[in-house]
Amino acid sequence: MESMLVLAGEALLPSRIQMAFTLASHVLLVPLGVALPTLTLLMEGIGIWRKDPIALTIARRWSVVMAVQFAVGAVTGTILSFEFGILWPRMMGRFGAAFGLGFAIEGLAFFMEAIFISIYLYGWNRLRPRAHFLVGLTLPPAGLLGAFGVLSANAWMNTPGGVTIDSGRVVDVDVLQALFTRALGYEFWHFLIALYMTAGFVVASVYAVAWLRGRRDHYQRLAFAVPFTIAAALTPVQLLVGDLSARAIANDQPAKFAAVEITWTTRDHNPEVLGGYIDDSGEVHLGIAIPSLDSLLVGYSPNTVVRGLTSFAADSRPNTLEVNIVHLAFDVMVGLGSAGAALSAWFLWILLRRRRLPESRWFYRLAALSGIGSYVAVESGWITTEVGRQPWIVSGTLRVSDAVTDAPANFVWTSLIALVVIYALIAFFFVTLLIKLAERWRREDSGVAAAPEMGVPYGPRSVPGE
Amino acid sequence: MNDPLANASAFVLLLAITAYSTAGGVDFGAGIWDLFAGRGPQSRRPRELIDHAMAPVWEVNNVWLVLGIVLCWTGFPLLFQSVFAALYPLFTLALIGLILRGAFFAFRHIAADPRAHYAADLVFGLSSLLTPFFFAACLGAIASGRLAFDQMSVAFGLVSLAATAFSGASFLVGDARRYGFDDLVAYFRRRAILAGFVLITIGTLALGAIGLEAPALLWSMLAGVGLPFVLATMILTPLVMLLLWRRRYVWYRVLTVTGIGSMVFAWGFAQSPYLLPGQLTISQAAAPHSTQLLLLAVAAVLVLVIGPAMALLYYLDQRGALEPPEA
Numbered sequence: 001m002e003s004m005l006v007l008a009g010e011a012l013l014p015s016r017i018q019m020a021f022t023l024a025s026h027v028l029l030v031p032l033g034v035a036l037p038t039l040t041l042l043m044e045g046i047g048i049w050r051k052d053p054i055a056l057t058i059a060r061r062w063s064v065v066m067a068v069q070f071a072v073g074a075v076t077g078t079i080l081s082f083e084f085g086i087l088w089p090r091m092m093g094r095f096g097a098a099f100g101l102g103f104a105i106e107g108l109a110f111f112m113e114a115i116f117i118s119i120y121l122y123g124w125n126r127l128r129p130r131a132h133f134l135v136g137l138t139l140p141p142a143g144l145l146g147a148f149g150v151l152s153a154n155a156w157m158n159t160p161g162g163v164t165i166d167s168g169r170v171v172d173v174d175v176l177q178a179l180f181t182r183a184l185g186y187e188f189w190h191f192l193i194a195l196y197m198t199a200g201f202v203v204a205s206v207y208a209v210a211w212l213r214g215r216r217d218h219y220q221r222l223a224f225a226v227p228f229t230i231a232a233a234l235t236p237v238q239l240l241v242g243d244l245s246a247r248a249i250a251n252d253q254p255a256k257f258a259a260v261e262i263t264w265t266t267r268d269h270n271p272e273v274l275g276g277y278i279d280d281s282g283e284v285h286l287g288i289a290i291p292s293l294d295s296l297l298v299g300y301s302p303n304t305v306v307r308g309l310t311s312f313a314a315d316s317r318p319n320t321l322e323v324n325i326v327h328l329a330f331d332v333m334v335g336l337g338s339a340g341a342a343l344s345a346w347f348l349w350i351l352l353r354r355r356r357l358p359e360s361r362w363f364y365r366l367a368a369l370s371g372i373g374s375y376v377a378v379e380s381g382w383i384t385t386e387v388g389r390q391p392w393i394v395s396g397t398l399r400v401s402d403a404v405t406d407a408p409a410n411f412v413w414t415s416l417i418a419l420v421v422i423y424a425l426i427a428f429f430f431v432t433l434l435i436k437l438a439e440r441w442r443r444e445d446s447g448v449a450a451a452p453e454m455g456v457p458y459g460p461r462s463v464p465g466e
Numbered sequence: 467m468n469d470p471l472a473n474a475s476a477f478v479l480l481l482a483i484t485a486y487s488t489a490g491g492v493d494f495g496a497g498i499w500d501l502f503a504g505r506g507p508q509s510r511r512p513r514e515l516i517d518h519a520m521a522p523v524w525e526v527n528n529v530w531l532v533l534g535i536v537l538c539w540t541g542f543p544l545l546f547q548s549v550f551a552a553l554y555p556l557f558t559l560a561l562i563g564l565i566l567r568g569a570f571f572a573f574r575h576i577a578a579d580p581r582a583h584y585a586a587d588l589v590f591g592l593s594s595l596l597t598p599f600f601f602a603a604c605l606g607a608i609a610s611g612r613l614a615f616d617q618m619s620v621a622f623g624l625v626s627l628a629a630t631a632f633s634g635a636s637f638l639v640g641d642a643r644r645y646g647f648d649d650l651v652a653y654f655r656r657r658a659i660l661a662g663f664v665l666i667t668i669g670t671l672a673l674g675a676i677g678l679e680a681p682a683l684l685w686s687m688l689a690g691v692g693l694p695f696v697l698a699t700m701i702l703t704p705l706v707m708l709l710l711w712r713r714r715y716v717w718y719r720v721l722t723v724t725g726i727g728s729m730v731f732a733w734g735f736a737q738s739p740y741l742l743p744g745q746l747t748i749s750q751a752a753a754p755h756s757t758q759l760l761l762l763a764v765a766a767v768l769v770l771v772i773g774p775a776m777a778l779l780y781y782l783d784q785r786g787a788l789e790p791p792e793a
Contacts, residue, residue: 068572074528075568081535082561085550092539093547097753100540104764107529107536111768114526115775170543173754407554415558422562426569433576 010409035199037139091403106149155183186245198374200231205371232344256388333380472752482534495634497594552613563596602626611743692736698728
């Protein structure tokens, strides 16, 4: 029995790494998965109603990227759902009846997306334009529903609710309460806006690079302007939602908030520390401390009392390393968000005052970086919420170490290594494919055109033997 | 204790498993024939047809898998926990097969170098064996009630390989016919009949193994609620072979799917009301009623909204409406 417990403990580290790795990989596919259909439809709409064949070409090409990405996301998502059982069987056994609800809804959404993406992709030129556009209109709500499902499940882990527990077993579930827990409101809006911003910046950054390389015709300008405008318009909204979220977390998830702000002891006039790190004795090193700002942000008054890490038992709050990871990730997210806001302000100023796109090379250099920056921001935000919940898998209720599998550590290390290798291969194939597609489309623009979705895996069929 | 809501959820779960076994099985079967197509110029045409037949639907099939697993952990958390706590190595192997398959199916479309292309074919083919074998082995381990990799798992795994090879070949006959490739119709017709014989042989041996390992399960398959489905499989498989033998190309695909589906139903119904024979019944493992209701609502939406959409996709696909216009 003793040795089994030791083994279970050993599997904890590789299990956490494997979950973190596979989630971190999957989350990279989410922004385009949820938001690219909307951008594509917008472009298709422009093409149909303004009779712009270039816009239709852009929409058609984006739909190809959307489909290929969806296929990769379907694989990494399937892995994740199995990992809940392989790595965290006790979590699912105890709380599946409540925690699983969001995933049931996400499963439905995933199903809709899979089918309608197929019909949408194959329907180019085979359905009448308006019918094709109508098929596409199913995709944004399916994406929303999927995001809702997953965020509902995640919010449940952060602020569990809606369950009646009797001698360790869930005996009753209030479905609505379990789906709509306190954290859902801010997690949903914050993440949804982040997805649309990221998709906008990522797609636009591709054409910012093209602009820098001297390709500045109608095609490039349109493909840049539409996604960038959406991202830029959402950025100020995100600053507001982010601020509201942080304040809600201070209230709902105080240990996470204390980690975010590296607040050691409960106090008023709490400073906001930018950068820096905390050590085991609560000493803050490096970093710029702005006096009383944290108290001001939380309660609009320097006298606001903010809970510190030491107000939680040492084994019920993130450890020092985790606290520093959370703090750094949060600062990176906010820093990148602010940079994105500045860039958006630049763009919107010129767009609204001069009715044209910016012409500064520096603007396009920064816009070219905005895609990567957005991905880093999404990862940082995700790290903040997940690492900030430690050591709990279900906040205050079930510890990660109590949910982990009994599998031997070597087994999990081996599967982790296998997954890293396979994911690296998939990433390589995926990027190679995107580069090949881009090259081919560029060739086509200067010569004879074939349907953009031909010859792509998961694309429509070509007649064999031709 | 009878619990109609939980029974309904369990039935939906069985439907998801059946859908994955039949729709996914056709795909895995195509992968198996890709592996057996060999190397060299004679393998080019069958492989192209396989490529072509698989391209549009494989990620749609993953959806059944995800749906099944979500239904399992939400509707029957205790079953999910026991099954995964015990069978994680089998699931891991099946999963690794699944991602390798997807990755290398994509890769062979972009591999320029012939050796890389061959390696991609090989990984794709081998992983098409790995995944159905280990997923079915999990079902075997559940059916025995022992949750261990033993004769029952091997029996279920081998039956699933024979069944996927059979259904894969049967559907490839249809794809070859659609394009009027008579040589490939003959090629896959022979293979479908061969796989049918293998399936009947292995299926009979598997029944024997079930009799030795889990006599109660065999009993309800032969003298209980499983019987109609066992009979259906035993009639439909030779019937499909006969149709193909006589070159009567009618109904053979529907009958193939019905036969394979009946096989899954035979297992599922025979072990009811147990989810884990001898250990855990449907009502013991079931989540509270409110959760079951939400699951059934999701299932109803699936049938209402997605059923027609899926039917439309398959219809358009089978009718060739999604083909590219003639160049």
